Amino acid sequence: MTSVRPKLKPETPKAVTAWETATGQTVWMAADGSWTKEAGQIAAFTGDEAEARLADALKQEGVVTDPYFMEVTESGGITGRETLRETIRANGPTVAYGESA
Amino acid sequence: MYRYDEFDARIVSERVAQFRGQVNRRLSGELLEDEFKPLRLQNGVYLQLHAYMLRVAIPYGQLNGRQLRRLAVIARDYDRGYGHFTTRQNIQFNWVALKDIPDVLESLAEVEMHAIQTSGNCIRNTTSDHFAGAAKDEIMDPRPWCEIIRQWSTFHPEFAFLPRKFKIAVTGADHDRAAIRVHDIGLHMRQRGDVVGFEVHVGGGQGRTPHLAALVSEFVPETELLDYLEAIMRVYNRFGRRDNKYKARIKILVSELGADEFRRLVREEYAAQREHEKIALPQEEIARIHAYFAPPELIPASGPNEAFEALKVEDKEFARWARINLHPHKVDGHVSVTISLKPIGGAAGDATDAQMMTVAHLAETYAHDDIRVSHAQNLVLPHVALKDLPDIYRELKAAGIATANESLITDMIVCPGLDYCNLANARSIPVGQAVQQVFADPDYQEDIGRLHINISGCINACGHHHVGHIGILGVDRKGEEFYQITLGGRADEKAAIGDIAGPGLKADDVPGALKRVVDTYRDLRTDKSELFIETLARLGHEPFKEALYAAD
Numbered sequence: 001m002t003s004v005r006p007k008l009k010p011e012t013p014k015a016v017t018a019w020e021t022a023t024g025q026t027v028w029m030a031a032d033g034s035w036t037k038e039a040g041q042i043a044a045f046t047g048d049e050a051e052a053r054l055a056d057a058l059k060q061e062g063v064v065t066d067p068y069f070m071e072v073t074e075s076g077g078i079t080g081r082e083t084l085r086e087t088i089r090a091n092g093p094t095v096a097y098g099e100s101a
Numbered sequence: 102m103y104r105y106d107e108f109d110a111r112i113v114s115e116r117v118a119q120f121r122g123q124v125n126r127r128l129s130g131e132l133l134e135d136e137f138k139p140l141r142l143q144n145g146v147y148l149q150l151h152a153y154m155l156r157v158a159i160p161y162g163q164l165n166g167r168q169l170r171r172l173a174v175i176a177r178d179y180d181r182g183y184g185h186f187t188t189r190q191n192i193q194f195n196w197v198a199l200k201d202i203p204d205v206l207e208s209l210a211e212v213e214m215h216a217i218q219t220s221g222n223c224i225r226n227t228t229s230d231h232f233a234g235a236a237k238d239e240i241m242d243p244r245p246w247c248e249i250i251r252q253w254s255t256f257h258p259e260f261a262f263l264p265r266k267f268k269i270a271v272t273g274a275d276h277d278r279a280a281i282r283v284h285d286i287g288l289h290m291r292q293r294g295d296v297v298g299f300e301v302h303v304g305g306g307q308g309r310t311p312h313l314a315a316l317v318s319e320f321v322p323e324t325e326l327l328d329y330l331e332a333i334m335r336v337y338n339r340f341g342r343r344d345n346k347y348k349a350r351i352k353i354l355v356s357e358l359g360a361d362e363f364r365r366l367v368r369e370e371y372a373a374q375r376e377h378e379k380i381a382l383p384q385e386e387i388a389r390i391h392a393y394f395a396p397p398e399l400i401p402a403s404g405p406n407e408a409f410e411a412l413k414v415e416d417k418e419f420a421r422w423a424r425i426n427l428h429p430h431k432v433d434g435h436v437s438v439t440i441s442l443k444p445i446g447g448a449a450g451d452a453t454d455a456q457m458m459t460v461a462h463l464a465e466t467y468a469h470d471d472i473r474v475s476h477a478q479n480l481v482l483p484h485v486a487l488k489d490l491p492d493i494y495r496e497l498k499a500a501g502i503a504t505a506n507e508s509l510i511t512d513m514i515v516c517p518g519l520d521y522c523n524l525a526n527a528r529s530i531p532v533g534q535a536v537q538q539v540f541a542d543p544d545y546q547e548d549i550g551r552l553h554i555n556i557s558g559c560i561n562a563c564g565h566h567h568v569g570h571i572g573i574l575g576v577d578r579k580g581e582e583f584y585q586i587t588l589g590g591r592a593d594e595k596a597a598i599g600d601i602a603g604p605g606l607k608a609d610d611v612p613g614a615l616k617r618v619v620d621t622y623r624d625l626r627t628d629k630s631e632l633f634i635e636t637l638a639r640l641g642h643e644p645f646k647e648a649l650y651a652a653d
């Protein structure tokens with residue numbers, strides 16, 4: 001659904017991210033397989049485990065929408081080609097809005 | 102303005118109930134996203150970068166105080182205290198939770214609003230001149246025809262699954278303020294003797310392949326308009342490409358066939374319509390719809406208004422606002438007021454719930470309960486007496502929406518860009534803000550005069566960059582934002598697509614580069630009456646390109 005989703009190599013650390021279906025908020029998969037809204041809890045997966053995690057996410061249609069891989073560092077920090085997009089997904093707009101604008 | 106009849110009210114509330122069921126099934130997991138997506142899009146619900154977005158239709162940009170208050174309440178209770186007015190004269194809420202959207206739609210239905218056909222491959226909100234029914238230079242009021250088109254196109258079963266989305270605009274003044282030449286169909290109202298009719302332009306559009314519309318008919322009489330539109334839609338529905346999303350808009354069909362062949366097909370289709378299919382609007386029905394748009398009873402006042410003139414002398418800021426943000430009205434002693442949603446450093450088109458409440462109050466108190474959204478993302482009070490301007494200004498100023506910049510360089514059209522949009526490649530809002538800062542000095546802006554800068558964060562061109570006098574297009578190069586500059590676009594009756602000036606610039610370099618271009622214009626213009634776009638046309642683009650890429 002995003003305009004750009006680069007293919008990541010199996011060995012590249014990646015997180016599983018999606019939108020929470022009920023609210024549309026950004027969520028990531030934590031190490032225990034649960035969904036978190038805390039960017040500090042982003043878990044990095046590689047290889048077959050990553051594929052299994054994404055497959056698991058795809059089965060949770062009522063809970064999350066359109067899960068996909070995003071590139072992260074080994075410790076779960078946002079990195080790579082889509083850093084700006086994923087940082088905005090994580091932190092919200094880079095400009096003030098509403099009353100604070 | 103138009104009021105729902107029983108039938109309108111019923112179909113809108115039935116749609117809300119239907120969508121509530123669909124949302125519930127989505128939340129339970131019974132509907133998968135792939136199944137749900139076309140359903141939510143038919144109800145104006147997008148899934149953006151970090152939230153759902155709800156786009157609410159504001160037919161031809163007109164709403165009353167009660168409706169704007171309701172939008173404010175929705176912004177406050179279901180969003181984060183603001184809404185975003187768009188180039189289709191609609192409003193978008195950026196943070197609405199899916200689980201709440203049926204309640205939001207129900208609340209909208211109570212004030213005769215909905216989100217139907219604000220997305221998807223159907224006929225979208227018909228747009229118009231934001232000064233319709235008020236402008237001194239208007240020949241005929243386009244709103245009744247926008248409403249007739251709205252009624253014809255809403256839930257039209259034949260046009261619910263077009264090859265691609267479809268946008269119609271109507272104007273009734275010689276000066277085109279509705280950008281009709283960059284619409285799928287642009288209608289310019291004309292009169293021949295006693296007969297009202299429409300000049301029909303087809304196949305305009307922006308996006309990745311911008312086209313100006315071709316003149317397909319010089320005059321379609323009003324009683325034949327819907328049949329003629331239906332013939333166009335049928336030709337498009339039959340021959341428009343469905344194999345390639347990027348070639349599916351009618352502009353591609355018209356361009357590939359050529360205007361003559363397209364016109365021939367439309368005439369053939371029109372002639373083939375059987376008698377029982379013809380809509381052939383009866384005059385009584387045309388008159389019935391027109392009655393909803395009867396002008397307010399304004400008492401003409403000749404000569405200057407004392408209170409207005411006195412405050413202009415006393416308060417230079419007010420005098421500036423009055424010079425810039427007022428538009429001539431048909432009735433003496435009256436004006437149309439533009440409420441700029443482009444404060445320096447703000448996000449273009451955004452208004453807080455409190456600001457919406459203020460505008461609703463002003464409309465109800467002073468302005469015949471009539472509010473417009475302009476395609477340039479501002480609000481308008483179309484019917485205001487000069488004597489009320491001081492009070493209106495004071496309230497606008499207190500609400501932070503008295504910026505004096507209508508059609509000046511800081512009154513930019515700016516799409517939400519990568520700060521909100523799932524399709525964007527680059528941010529638009531911060532670039533717009535940085536450009537505004539460079540031109541923030543009110544005297545400088547006023548000296549520059551009318552100059553439209555339009556910014557899009559991707560090639561889909563929601564920010565109308567192709568038709569900005571200066572256009573800015575955000576592109577992504579290996580994860581870094583760059584901005585391509587176009588020169589010479591315009592959206593009015595002399596519509597033109599801007600030319601790409603050269604290589605893209607880094608975000609930080611854009612404001613300085615544009616300042617060099619604008620200062621070059623100030624050096625080269627014959628005098629202040631020659632607008633930027635006119636100097637550009639007279640001298641060609643070279644001196645401006647040189648300035649754009651000159652080192653600091």
